Amino acid sequence: MASVSFKNIEKSFGTTKVIHGIGFDIVDGEFVVLVGPSGCGKSTLLRMLAGLEEITGGTIAIDGRVVNDVESKDRDIAMVFQSYALYPHMTVADNMAFSLKLRKADAAMIAERVNRASKILNLDPYLKRFPRELSGGQRQRVAMGRAIVRDPKVFLFDEPLSNLDAKLRVAMRAEIKALHQRLKTTTVYVTHDQVEAMTMADRIVVMHDGRIEQIGTPLDLYDKPGNLFVAQFIGSPAMNVVNGTVRRATGRAHVEAAGAQWPLDGGPGADGQAVTYGIRPEHLTLAGSGGVPGEIIVVEPTGAETELLIKVGEEQVILRTHGRPHVNPDEKVHLTVDPANVHLFDRGTGARLTA
Amino acid sequence: MKKIVTEAKLLLIGIPVAIWTLLPIYNLFIFSISTKNEAFSGKLWPDHPTLRNFEIVFREEHHFLGHFWRQLGNSLVIAIAVGLLTLLVATTAAFAISRLKVRGGRVVLNCALLTYFIPAAFLAVPMYKAMGTYGLLNNQWSLILAMVTIASPYAIWVLKQASDKLPFELDEAARMDGASPMQLFRLVYLPLMAPSLVAVGTYALLLAWNEYLYAFLLLSSERDITLGVALGNFLAADDSPWELLMTTGLLYALPPAAIYYTFKRYMVGGLTAGAVKS
Numbered sequence: 001m002a003s004v005s006f007k008n009i010e011k012s013f014g015t016t017k018v019i020h021g022i023g024f025d026i027v028d029g030e031f032v033v034l035v036g037p038s039g040c041g042k043s044t045l046l047r048m049l050a051g052l053e054e055i056t057g058g059t060i061a062i063d064g065r066v067v068n069d070v071e072s073k074d075r076d077i078a079m080v081f082q083s084y085a086l087y088p089h090m091t092v093a094d095n096m097a098f099s100l101k102l103r104k105a106d107a108a109m110i111a112e113r114v115n116r117a118s119k120i121l122n123l124d125p126y127l128k129r130f131p132r133e134l135s136g137g138q139r140q141r142v143a144m145g146r147a148i149v150r151d152p153k154v155f156l157f158d159e160p161l162s163n164l165d166a167k168l169r170v171a172m173r174a175e176i177k178a179l180h181q182r183l184k185t186t187t188v189y190v191t192h193d194q195v196e197a198m199t200m201a202d203r204i205v206v207m208h209d210g211r212i213e214q215i216g217t218p219l220d221l222y223d224k225p226g227n228l229f230v231a232q233f234i235g236s237p238a239m240n241v242v243n244g245t246v247r248r249a250t251g252r253a254h255v256e257a258a259g260a261q262w263p264l265d266g267g268p269g270a271d272g273q274a275v276t277y278g279i280r281p282e283h284l285t286l287a288g289s290g291g292v293p294g295e296i297i298v299v300e301p302t303g304a305e306t307e308l309l310i311k312v313g314e315e316q317v318i319l320r321t322h323g324r325p326h327v328n329p330d331e332k333v334h335l336t337v338d339p340a341n342v343h344l345f346d347r348g349t350g351a352r353l354t355a
Numbered sequence: 356m357k358k359i360v361t362e363a364k365l366l367l368i369g370i371p372v373a374i375w376t377l378l379p380i381y382n383l384f385i386f387s388i389s390t391k392n393e394a395f396s397g398k399l400w401p402d403h404p405t406l407r408n409f410e411i412v413f414r415e416e417h418h419f420l421g422h423f424w425r426q427l428g429n430s431l432v433i434a435i436a437v438g439l440l441t442l443l444v445a446t447t448a449a450f451a452i453s454r455l456k457v458r459g460g461r462v463v464l465n466c467a468l469l470t471y472f473i474p475a476a477f478l479a480v481p482m483y484k485a486m487g488t489y490g491l492l493n494n495q496w497s498l499i500l501a502m503v504t505i506a507s508p509y510a511i512w513v514l515k516q517a518s519d520k521l522p523f524e525l526d527e528a529a530r531m532d533g534a535s536p537m538q539l540f541r542l543v544y545l546p547l548m549a550p551s552l553v554a555v556g557t558y559a560l561l562l563a564w565n566e567y568l569y570a571f572l573l574l575s576s577e578r579d580i581t582l583g584v585a586l587g588n589f590l591a592a593d594d595s596p597w598e599l600l601m602t603t604g605l606l607y608a609l610p611p612a613a614i615y616y617t618f619k620r621y622m623v624g625g626l627t628a629g630a631v632k633s
Contacts, residue, residue, distance in 0.1 A: 050527075050531060051530075051531075052527050052530070052531075072531045073530065073531060073532070073533035073534075077531070079527075079528070079531050081524045081527070082524075083522055083524050085522065085524035085525050085527065086528075087525065087528075087529075089546040089547060098529075098542075099531075099532035099533055102532060102533040102534055146528075146532075150532075
């Protein structure tokens, strides 16, 4: 187990700079998820930590030791790849034992470690099989087993679930989380799927265009997104946003946007300021009259909850409710907004406005 | 009905092609079981088929066949040596270029391809001079080295294309598991490349086995030449013993046929695997 520290990390491929001075610390035993859209540099950052990619600038330290010039095999880290990267010509047992054999560990120790890992991951019946004889989920577990037997300081996961079907992905997600709770090994996990990030992470690092947008616990990011990018990236369906202008001079405070008045409380936003008004789908409710007028476009019942796509002026917003509202497409409705749940962002910079 | 028509069309093409291909081999076979007098009688089957020709060849009872076993051995040793050496050169080159991504790999590959614009016959005399300079004339190593030179570029090209198909994440996984480049080569790369290696090794082996021009130029002693060259020497006499020439030819054709059928699966898969860049 170990801490990891990134200090002012930069990365260029030729003249193209892809990571612009990233710095943050991961404490011992923490599960940190790097999340962002493709091309944001999250995988590159992970590969630099793994030693598979040169570090252009800055330092990476594992347990206080700077590892910039340390070979990956000497960094004491193990990685699970997106394609699993199992050795096709070796059995499951040999795949898991490979690194220990290279390190010339004694046979009894190898057998014991492989045994323990296969118990943890329920791989016992498959030890003699070849990767081609396994299902996707089983291969994924072998890849994790290969990492576990090493008993490394840090686990790295590079989009490990993206090759699995949706159902299996949910199951493996829980398995990886349970594994972490059991082994308590420091883990860095890369994904583009914000649901994976939300459900698994102790802390999330949201990246975009080679920069960190925000670092925080999943609920922190959800409740207080630091900027418009994080607000729209975290949460599914995404936060509703409309561009408008703050009006505080006359009557109740509101934001004028999409031809409607969106309620505001005494928080940030000066009169006349151009803002982006954000409200999560579950914080919109249907009302008999008053509030924001709209027109139903689509009704999407999922059983447990219902999502309504609603047109307000020229904008579209999504409302999510646990009830089963009796509404039909083209029906006129009214939305109420709890001003306490409103997020305001500066229209120019996208930064969150705070009082 | 449609199926029958398709089959009929295929047969219409297949039968002439089969006859075309098999006729010389049939001719070879008929000669080898005919007596000298009957050989040119033009019959489809000899009146008195005999295995006497094979006996003469195996017992080296004719002056053209004085070193039959020795020459067959030469052909074998040279072909196997060329196969193995080509594999050694091509595999390490392909690994370095494709997996280790050494600087200049691309240039080496393009040069390899370029060599195919020069016909082997053009290089025969320069090769003869070069081997003379090295003092290797009349030494079987000269033929082995020459054939490795000719076979390697294509072998490198094919193996490079084939190894590009192995996922690079395997190398990265092995590196993180603690494998050195040599261990990566031995424990991961070679086992996964096995089908392509068989195909390329067989290609080089057959190339050397079938070679006439270079073997003829570089080796001259009766005891050093390959069986292929010895066969050519039959024609030096005015009254060549055709039935013995054909018998020896038939025997000479058997090993490649056997090798080809054994590794057929790899030949088709391995050589086409690298054929197109995907």
